[in-house]
Amino acid sequence: MTTHHRLTAEGLTLGYGDRTVVDSLDLAVPPGRITVIVGANACGKSTLLRSMSRLLAPRKGRVVLDGKEVHRLPAKELARTLGLLPQSPVAPEGITVSDLVGRGRHPHQSVFSRWNEKDDAAVAAALEATHTEPLAERAVDELSGGQRQRVWIAMALAQQTDLLLLDEPTTFLDASHQIEVLDLLTDLNRSRGTTIVMVLHDLNLAARYADHLIALAGGGLHASGTPAEVLTEETVRAVFDLDSRIIEDPVSGRPLMLPIGRHHILEPARRNTAATGGPQERSSAEPYQSDVSATPGSARK
């Protein structure tokens, strides 16, 4: 098991040029858990993640890891505790999977230290955990999107950090690969106690996989807590400017957000069925929506 590190942001203000993206934000990452950050496009999710991993210096405030400001820590020391997988990392042309994963050992090596047994063990463990060992000798550029993403996660794992930050690790992946990646991260969290912080686009996947959900809006923290506490119709409206209905996900028991657009809405029936539970309605959402008022532990607040 890993030692648990405390990562917090205190009065953090971030921006590029003369644009302020995040404004005096306070947040604490619960150690040993999976935290997911959600929010509308350009609300500062990635910016926040980059700042938490020292990639972007704060305008004001600070990011603190175990009582020390991350922007003052030696780069390598930080990189041995906290890893980041950016949104679009670049693989050099023709590099093999095992060579790329080996690059994750960078912070554990120096100009003078030779590659050793520990490095091999870390690479092997990372390949195994991500089920990429059979791909080890293949070139990264000839892999599928899902395989490639697992390889990048393997590289981040080879870094052997107790904290792992990921910026939209499921973008460009199809449904099954998205689930595969998120399951893999959950395995890591459970087997090694790795603290995971990630930005996800899909609210429902966020609610399903997060222990702790953070919703950003207007450059600040709109809500944080368990998915059931955070993913409410009010939050969705405030954060995404979207009407929705939240039901209980029949698979996971977590909240599930159903967006309400202008089309394809069973308009007259929608409110009625909630009251009457009329048998003529066969929407799959229907049985859960009638639970809402009756079940105190449900997603609705």
Next chain:
Amino acid sequence: MSAPVLTRPASVEAATRRRVRGASRRRRVVLVLVLLVAAAFAVTLMAGRTYYPPGDVLRVILGEQVPGASFTVGRLRLPRAVLALIAGFSFGLAGVTFQTMLRNPLASPDIIGISSGASAAAAIAIVTLSLGEVQVSVLAIAAGLGVALLVYSLAFRGGVVGTRLILIGIGISAMLDSITSYVLSQAAEWDLQEAMRWLTGSLNGAAWDQVVPALAAAAVLTPLLLGQARNLTALQLGDDTASALGVRVERTRITVIVAAVGLIAFATAAAGPIAFVAFLSGPIAARIVGAGGSLLVPAGLVGSLLVLVADFTGQFAFGERYPVGVVTGVLGAPYLVHLIIRTNRAGGSL
């Protein structure tokens, strides 16, 4: 640090095997390159209009007087071969450094104007101002750094995009080349050899007082760059990934730019901007070594080999003698065209 809970020894074994295999392959390739460079160097010293056996050459190198050979080998061939070796190594090393750092094979110093800048400055210093070797080198360095800075700042718009930097570099390079042509055409003693040296690079008339500054620069700057080799390989993964791996990205970039520009400028001040050596060496090295590790040393060796062989070919393979830059130019141009076509096909929006 987390214990590797999921590890089976067999998989560690496999990881070790793959790594050792990769490393020994690299060592073999580097060794072969060293041998090839040594062979080309030896042939350059022995062969030519007159052949001198290895024994004579060795005695000249050791400082003995050998009739005929002492002049031909000691005064003509040796400084020329040493300059070919050093200039080639400097160009290859500096070229692959830029290509790795900017993650683009087109981003080599001879494409983006740095060599042209150093060359224009050296041409002005020598032809117009008649300065000595040290001042020439200083001016060439200053111009190389100046051009690097200019291209970088013109390309900077909240971050540097490779293609923009390359296009701006090509433009600036053309501008500087025209300055060089103008300076040469205004020179009092219009000398074609001298002109070729500053336009495409030439080793004609190489003498020790040109070789020494380039050698000194290579001796100081090569270890400096090799010290950054690991950081450079991390930079290949993108600035953010490199930074997350504990690399100080800006510091690495500045160190590496200054060192690589220094190498280019000193080598250019001595031999002119030998066409396409910086541009070709990295990709050739990548082909033969693979993408696994650092390409710095292999690219330097490929550079030396290219210049030695191209110079020898230019001198003796045809009826007339051609300067080395003409030969490397003929080699490099098709590859440049190939790269540009491939970039366009990949949908690279320039």
